[in-house]
Amino acid sequence: MLRAAIKGVFANKMRLSLTAFAIVIGVAFVAASFVFTDTISARFDALLDTSATGVDVYVRPAPPETGDTFQNAEFGSIPEDTIDSVLTTPGVRIAEGGVVGFAQIVNKEGEAVGGQGPPTLGYSWSIDRSLSPVTIRDGNGRGPEIAGEVVIDANSANGNNLSVGDTITVLTIGAPEEFLLVGIASFGESDSLAGATLAMFTLDEAQRLFGLEGRFSAISVAAESGVTPEELAANISTTTNGDIEVVTAEESNDEQLEAISEGLGFLNIALLAFAAVAVFVGAFIISNTFRIIVAQRTKELALLRAIGATGRQVTWMVVIEALIVGFVASVIGIGVGVLLAIGLGAAMNAFGLNMPEGPLTLLPRTVIVGMAVGLIVTVVSALLPARKAARIPPVAAMNEELARPKRRSLHVRAVVGSITVGLGIAALLVGLFTSVNGGIWFVAIGALVFFLGVSIIAPLAxxxxxxxxxxxxxxxxxxxxxxxxxxxxxxxxxxxxxxxxxxxxxxxxxxxxxxxxxxxxxxxxxxxxxxxxDFSVQSTNFAVGVSPTFTEEVRSLSEIGNVSTLKIGSAVVEGSNTTIVAVDPETITTVTSIDVSAGAFESLAETDGVLVLESVMNENGWSVGDSIVIVYPQDPGGPIEIAGTITSTNFGDFIITQSSYAVGFSNSTDYYVFANSADGVAIVDARAAIDGVAADYPNVKVQxxxxxxxxxxxxxxxxxxxxxxxxxxxxxxxxxxxxxxxxxxxxxxxxxxxxxxxxxxxxxxxxxxxxxxxxxxxxxxxxxxxxxxxxxxxxxxxxxxxxxxxxxxxxxxxxxxxxxxxxxxxxxxxxxxxxxxxxxxxxxxxxxx
Amino acid sequence: MGPSGSGKSTLLHTLAGLDTLTEGSVYIGETELGSLKDRDLTILRREEVGFIFQTFNLIPTLNAQENILLPLSIAGVKPDQEWYGKVVDAVGLSDRLDHRPSELSGGQQQRVAAARALVSKPAIVFADEPSGNLDSVASGELLDFMRTAVREFDQTIVMVTHDPIAASYSDRIIFLDDGDIVDEMTDPTPDSILEQMKHLGA
Known part of the structure; x- marks a missing residue:
C-alpha cells in the first residue's frame, strides 16, 4: 500500500504541488514566527551577557506597582547618598551611581532622530569604564568630561552624518539644548543597542537635564574577587535601607530580555494569526484536491478493491499520500520560514528597529511544531476524501457508471450547515457582547466555525x-x-x-x-x-510627551488665549492596571468638551479626587462620593474620592487632577497641549506664533x-x-x-x-x-x-x-x-x-x- | 472495414483534420488540410465536417437541442430552422429535444450526435464505429437514419466499422489491412461482406 501511495503522489505531482503551496505558506509563517523571536532573544541574550560583564549587582528604586516603566517614561530614582552605605558594604569592589532619562538627538536637518519605535534615552557617563557596556573605539573620540559635552551611539551618528566636533541639539524634558559631540559609542561589536538612540553626558549634566539633581536611577556594583553576585546582593540588601531593590546583573538581564520579547509579542501573535489563516484556507484546498483526485481515480481504487484490498487499506493509501505531501510541504515551509524570518529582520532594520548581529536560531521546537502543523492539517483535510475512497465498490473497476456515488441530498447539508453557522454566530456573539473569560477565543473560534458553516451551506447557493x-x-x-x-x-x-x-x-x-x-x-x-x-500639540515620540517648557512658551504668547493640557500614565486602580488621564479642571473645559456629569470638574478641583466613566461606575457599583484606591508609580497613593462621572468614552476611564499627577508620576511631559487663539487674533497669526515656538522643538507637531x-x-x-x-x-x-x-x-x-x-x-x-x-x-x-x-x-x-x-x-x-x-x-x-x-x-x- | 490495427481510425482521423499527416495530402473540397493552422483547421471542421464518435458524443451539460446545434453555436451562426426541423424529424427525436444526454438512451444519444453531424450541412460526415456500443434495434435505427441522410439529403458519410451488418448499409466498402487498401466492394450485403472478410482473413 505504501508503494501505491508513493506512486500516487508522483502520478499527481502537479496538482499536489499546487495544494502543498498552501501548507508551505502556513508552516512558513509558523516557523518564521518562532525563528524570528528565538533569534532575537538569543542575540539579545548574547549582547546583554557580554555587555554587562563588569557589573555584578544593581541597586535601584523599588519597582512601581504599575510595572511597565518603559511605556510611560516613568523613571524612578533613589537618593544619591545611598551609595555611601553601598560602598561600605563588605565584598564591594567598586560602586558607581548613574542616571537615565529621556533624550532625543536632533540631526543636521533639524529633525528629531527616532522616537517611533525603540526608546530614545539619555545616560550619565560612568567614570569606571568596566561598569559600562558602552565603549568608544579608537578614532571615535572620547567620553564627556565637562558640562556641554555629549556622546551618542554609532548607529545614530552614522545614520545622520554626525561626527566628533559637531554641535548637536538634544531634546530632553526641558528646553532643547546644544552640545558638543565628543565621542561616538559602540556596544561590543554592535553599533546600536537594539535601535535605541543614546545620548550620554557627565553625571552632573545628566542629573540636571533629567531633573534628577541629588538622585541616582541606579547604582552599578562590582564584587571583590571570591564574592558571588548573589552574596553581594544579599550583603547590600542588609546594609542599605529605603525604597530600593537589589538585583544581580543576571536578574536584570533576564528582566530586560523578557521586556524585549514582550515587546515583540505582538509580532509573534500577528505572524501566528496569519499562519492560522493560511493553514485554514489551505485546509479547504487540500480537502478539495484529495476529493477530486479520489473521484478521478475511482477506477484505479476500485481495481485495488477488486484484487483484494480492504476499504481500510484504500483509506490508508490516501492518508499516506497526504502524509507524504504534508511532510514535503512542511520541510519546504520551514525553509521558507527561515528566509521569511531573515527578511523580517532586514525589514525591521530598514525601519530603524536595529536587531543585534548574530547567528540565526533554529530550535528543534520550531521544526517539531512546524512539521506537526503541516502534517496534521494535511492529513485531517484529507481524511474525509480518504473515507470516501473506502466506499468505492469493487464493481466500479468494470463500469464507472455504477461507481458514481448517488447524489446525496443537500437537505442534510442545509441542516448541518445552518446549525454550524448558528453555533459559530452564537460563540462570536458570546465572545463579543458578554464579559466571558477568554472572549477573544470565543470570537476566533466562533469566526472559524462560522466560516465552516457557511462553506457547508455554500453548495446550496x-x-x-x-x-x-x-x-x-x-x-x-x-x-x-x-x-x-x-x-x-x-x-x-x-x-x-x-x-x-x-x-x-x-x-x-x-x-x-x-x-x-x-x-x-x-x-x-x-x-x-x-x-x-484651535490647536492641538502632540509629541512625535511614542515614549514621551511634549516638553513642559514648550507648553510654558506657548502659554506666554500674546497671540494665544486659553491653553490646557492632558497628561497620561499607568496606575493601579482598585488592583488593576489602567491608563489614567490628568487634566487641569480649571481650564480644561475652555479647550475641550469632555462630557461629564453636572459640576464634575468643579467638584474634581475641590476634592482633588477622580472622575470615573459611567459604565465603569455601574460595573463596579460605585457612586459619586465613594472612595477608590489608586496606586501611582512614584507614590503609594491611597483612597481618593469619586468627584463625578464621565459620560463619553473619548478620554479614558479615569480623570485625575494634574496636582495629583505631579505627586504620582515622575513624567512631567504633556500628552496633549490644546490651545486657542487669543480674542481678536486671526487664526493664521496664532498659528504662525505657535509654529514659531514649535520650530525649536523638532519632536512636537502642531495640528x-x-x-x-x-x-x-x-x-x-x-x-x-x-x-x-x-x-x-x-x-x-x-x-x-x-x-x-x-x-x-x-x-x-x-x-x-x-x-x-x-x-x-x-x-x-x-x-x-x-x-x-x-x-x-x-x-x-x-x-x-x-x-x-x-x-x-x-x-x-x-x-x-x-x-x-x-x-x-x-x-x-x-x-x-x-x-x-x-x-x-x-x-x-x-x-x-x-x-x-x-x-x-x-x-x-x-x-x- | 478492416481488422483491429488495420489503420481505419488513423485514416479517419487524418481525413477529418483531427490528426496531421507525415506525408501525402488530404483535400476537403478545394482545401488542402496540411497547410492549415490550428484555427483554420478548427473552423474547417466546424463548417465542412460532421462527426459521430463511438462514445462520448455529447456535452453532458447541454440538452439534445443544444447538442445538435453545438457546431452552429460555436460558430455563432443562426441555424437554418427549416433544415434543422427536417433533420430532427428524420432522426425521430422531436419530443426529446429538451432532455440532457443522461436522460437519453444510448441509441438516442447516438442519433443526437448524428443530427449534430448533419445540422451544419457539412461537405462530409465521418462516423467512427457509430453503432459499436448499441444493441441491434438501436443500431438499426441509427443506421437507417444515416442512410436516409445519404439518400434524401445527399449527405456524404464515411464510416469506420468492423460490423458487417453496419457496413451493409453503405454504398461502397474499402477494406484495409496493415495500413493498405486491400479490397473494395460496392452495393454490399451482410453475406457478401462476411464472405469477403473470410477470404481476407485466410
Missing part, C-alpha cells in the same frame, strides 16, 4: 449564484459562455468549496476594511465632538482639527495597508486553489473538451470557457466573503461601541474594488488551466480506452 453571476455569459460569449456557466453549476460542492477558500481571505479583508472605516469615522466624529479648540483627524486617519490607513497586504496572501492561496480545481476539472473533462474541439471550437473559445468558469467561482467566493466580512465587521464594531467605536461605516468603494479584483484574480487563476485545456491533443481526448 452555488447553482443559483452561478445562474445569477453567469447570466450575461451566454449572451456575451455564446456557447463558450454558456458552458462556463453550466460547468460551475455542475458540481456545486466543488465550486462551493473552491469559492469558500477565497471567501475566507475576502471576508477578512472586508472585515479589516469595515473596522478601519468605522474607526476612522468614529475618530473624526469624536475629534469634532471633543476638541472645539488644527482637520490635520489632527487626517493624521489619525493616516496612521490607521498604515495599519490597514499592512494587514490587508498580509491577508492578500490568503487570497493568493485561494486563487491557487481555483487554479488547482480547474486543472483537475480539465483532466476530468478531457474528452468533453476534445469533443468540443473536434466539432469546431477554436482554442480561444476553450480558454474563454475555462476563464469565465474561474471568474464565476472567484466572484462567488468574493460575494460570500463580502457578506461574511460585513457581518463580522458589524458585530465587532457594535461590540466595541462602548469603547468609543461609535459609528459603523462600510467602505463601499473598497468593497466594489475588492470584488472586481476577485474577478481579475479568477482570470489569472485560469491562465494555466485554460492554456492547458486549449492545448489538449484532440486525438488523445477522444480516443477510446
Amino acid at each position: 452555488a447553482g443559483p449564484v452561478a445562474t445569477v453571476l453567469g447570466w450575461p455569459l451566454p449572451r456575451m460569449f455564446g456557447v463558450a459562455g454558456q458552458l462556463a456557466q453550466d460547468n460551475t453549476r455542475r458540481q456545486p460542492r466543488r465550486t462551493a468549496s473552491t469559492a469558500s477558500a477565497l471567501m475566507i481571505g475576502v471576508a477578512l479583508v472586508v472585515f479589516v476594511a469595515v473596522f478601519g472605516a468605522s474607526i476612522k469615522s468614529s475618530i473624526s466624529s469624536s475629534v469634532t465632538d471633543t476638541f472645539p479648540g 488644527n482639527k482637520s490635520e489632527l483627524i487626517a493624521d489619525a486617519e493616516a496612521q490607521i490607513d498604515q495599519m490597514l495597508v499592512l494587514f490587508t497586504g498580509l491577508l492578500f496572501l490568503a487570497i493568493i492561496i485561494a486563487v491557487l486553489g481555483i487554479t488547482n480545481t480547474l486543472a483537475l476539472a480539465i483532466i476530468e473533462r478531457t474528452r468533453e473538451i476534445g469533443l468540443l474541439r473536434a466539432v469546431g471550437m477554436v482554442q480561444r473559445q476553450v480558454r474563454r470557457m475555462i476563464r469565465w468558469e474561474a471568474v464565476i467561482i472567484a466572484l462567488f467566493g468574493a460575494v460570500m466573503g463580502v457578506g461574511v466580512g460585513l457581518f463580522l465587521g458589524w458585530a465587532v464594531v457594535r461590540a466595541l461601541a462602548d469603547e468609543g467605536l461609535g459609528s459603523f461605516a462600510v467602505p463601499m468603494g473598497q468593497i466594489v474594488i475588492l470584488v472586481l479584483l476577485a474577478g481579475v484574480a479568477g482570470v489569472i487563476a485560469a491562465i494555466y488551466p485554460s492554456w492547458k485545456a486549449s492545448r489538449l491533443n484532440i486525438l488523445d481526448a477522444i480516443a477510446y480506452e
Whole structure:
C-alpha cells in the first residue's frame, strides 16, 4: 500500500504541488514566527551577557506597582547618598551611581532622530569604564568630561552624518539644548543597542537635564574577587535601607530580555494569526484536491478493491499520500520560514528597529511544531476524501457508471450547515457582547466555525449564484459562455468549496476594511465632538510627551488665549492596571468638551479626587462620593474620592487632577497641549506664533482639527495597508486553489473538451470557457466573503461601541474594488488551466480506452 | 472495414483534420488540410465536417437541442430552422429535444450526435464505429437514419466499422489491412461482406 501511495503522489505531482503551496505558506509563517523571536532573544541574550560583564549587582528604586516603566517614561530614582552605605558594604569592589532619562538627538536637518519605535534615552557617563557596556573605539573620540559635552551611539551618528566636533541639539524634558559631540559609542561589536538612540553626558549634566539633581536611577556594583553576585546582593540588601531593590546583573538581564520579547509579542501573535489563516484556507484546498483526485481515480481504487484490498487499506493509501505531501510541504515551509524570518529582520532594520548581529536560531521546537502543523492539517483535510475512497465498490473497476456515488441530498447539508453557522454566530456573539473569560477565543473560534458553516451551506447557493453571476455569459460569449456557466453549476460542492477558500481571505479583508472605516469615522466624529479648540500639540515620540517648557512658551504668547493640557500614565486602580488621564479642571473645559456629569470638574478641583466613566461606575457599583484606591508609580497613593462621572468614552476611564499627577508620576511631559487663539487674533497669526515656538522643538507637531483627524486617519490607513497586504496572501492561496480545481476539472473533462474541439471550437473559445468558469467561482467566493466580512465587521464594531467605536461605516468603494479584483484574480487563476485545456491533443481526448 | 490495427481510425482521423499527416495530402473540397493552422483547421471542421464518435458524443451539460446545434453555436451562426426541423424529424427525436444526454438512451444519444453531424450541412460526415456500443434495434435505427441522410439529403458519410451488418448499409466498402487498401466492394450485403472478410482473413 505504501508503494501505491508513493506512486500516487508522483502520478499527481502537479496538482499536489499546487495544494502543498498552501501548507508551505502556513508552516512558513509558523516557523518564521518562532525563528524570528528565538533569534532575537538569543542575540539579545548574547549582547546583554557580554555587555554587562563588569557589573555584578544593581541597586535601584523599588519597582512601581504599575510595572511597565518603559511605556510611560516613568523613571524612578533613589537618593544619591545611598551609595555611601553601598560602598561600605563588605565584598564591594567598586560602586558607581548613574542616571537615565529621556533624550532625543536632533540631526543636521533639524529633525528629531527616532522616537517611533525603540526608546530614545539619555545616560550619565560612568567614570569606571568596566561598569559600562558602552565603549568608544579608537578614532571615535572620547567620553564627556565637562558640562556641554555629549556622546551618542554609532548607529545614530552614522545614520545622520554626525561626527566628533559637531554641535548637536538634544531634546530632553526641558528646553532643547546644544552640545558638543565628543565621542561616538559602540556596544561590543554592535553599533546600536537594539535601535535605541543614546545620548550620554557627565553625571552632573545628566542629573540636571533629567531633573534628577541629588538622585541616582541606579547604582552599578562590582564584587571583590571570591564574592558571588548573589552574596553581594544579599550583603547590600542588609546594609542599605529605603525604597530600593537589589538585583544581580543576571536578574536584570533576564528582566530586560523578557521586556524585549514582550515587546515583540505582538509580532509573534500577528505572524501566528496569519499562519492560522493560511493553514485554514489551505485546509479547504487540500480537502478539495484529495476529493477530486479520489473521484478521478475511482477506477484505479476500485481495481485495488477488486484484487483484494480492504476499504481500510484504500483509506490508508490516501492518508499516506497526504502524509507524504504534508511532510514535503512542511520541510519546504520551514525553509521558507527561515528566509521569511531573515527578511523580517532586514525589514525591521530598514525601519530603524536595529536587531543585534548574530547567528540565526533554529530550535528543534520550531521544526517539531512546524512539521506537526503541516502534517496534521494535511492529513485531517484529507481524511474525509480518504473515507470516501473506502466506499468505492469493487464493481466500479468494470463500469464507472455504477461507481458514481448517488447524489446525496443537500437537505442534510442545509441542516448541518445552518446549525454550524448558528453555533459559530452564537460563540462570536458570546465572545463579543458578554464579559466571558477568554472572549477573544470565543470570537476566533466562533469566526472559524462560522466560516465552516457557511462553506457547508455554500453548495446550496452555488447553482443559483452561478445562474445569477453567469447570466450575461451566454449572451456575451455564446456557447463558450454558456458552458462556463453550466460547468460551475455542475458540481456545486466543488465550486462551493473552491469559492469558500477565497471567501475566507475576502471576508477578512472586508472585515479589516469595515473596522478601519468605522474607526476612522468614529475618530473624526469624536475629534469634532471633543476638541472645539484651535490647536492641538502632540509629541512625535511614542515614549514621551511634549516638553513642559514648550507648553510654558506657548502659554506666554500674546497671540494665544486659553491653553490646557492632558497628561497620561499607568496606575493601579482598585488592583488593576489602567491608563489614567490628568487634566487641569480649571481650564480644561475652555479647550475641550469632555462630557461629564453636572459640576464634575468643579467638584474634581475641590476634592482633588477622580472622575470615573459611567459604565465603569455601574460595573463596579460605585457612586459619586465613594472612595477608590489608586496606586501611582512614584507614590503609594491611597483612597481618593469619586468627584463625578464621565459620560463619553473619548478620554479614558479615569480623570485625575494634574496636582495629583505631579505627586504620582515622575513624567512631567504633556500628552496633549490644546490651545486657542487669543480674542481678536486671526487664526493664521496664532498659528504662525505657535509654529514659531514649535520650530525649536523638532519632536512636537502642531495640528488644527482637520490635520489632527487626517493624521489619525493616516496612521490607521498604515495599519490597514499592512494587514490587508498580509491577508492578500490568503487570497493568493485561494486563487491557487481555483487554479488547482480547474486543472483537475480539465483532466476530468478531457474528452468533453476534445469533443468540443473536434466539432469546431477554436482554442480561444476553450480558454474563454475555462476563464469565465474561474471568474464565476472567484466572484462567488468574493460575494460570500463580502457578506461574511460585513457581518463580522458589524458585530465587532457594535461590540466595541462602548469603547468609543461609535459609528459603523462600510467602505463601499473598497468593497466594489475588492470584488472586481476577485474577478481579475479568477482570470489569472485560469491562465494555466485554460492554456492547458486549449492545448489538449484532440486525438488523445477522444480516443477510446 | 478492416481488422483491429488495420489503420481505419488513423485514416479517419487524418481525413477529418483531427490528426496531421507525415506525408501525402488530404483535400476537403478545394482545401488542402496540411497547410492549415490550428484555427483554420478548427473552423474547417466546424463548417465542412460532421462527426459521430463511438462514445462520448455529447456535452453532458447541454440538452439534445443544444447538442445538435453545438457546431452552429460555436460558430455563432443562426441555424437554418427549416433544415434543422427536417433533420430532427428524420432522426425521430422531436419530443426529446429538451432532455440532457443522461436522460437519453444510448441509441438516442447516438442519433443526437448524428443530427449534430448533419445540422451544419457539412461537405462530409465521418462516423467512427457509430453503432459499436448499441444493441441491434438501436443500431438499426441509427443506421437507417444515416442512410436516409445519404439518400434524401445527399449527405456524404464515411464510416469506420468492423460490423458487417453496419457496413451493409453503405454504398461502397474499402477494406484495409496493415495500413493498405486491400479490397473494395460496392452495393454490399451482410453475406457478401462476411464472405469477403473470410477470404481476407485466410
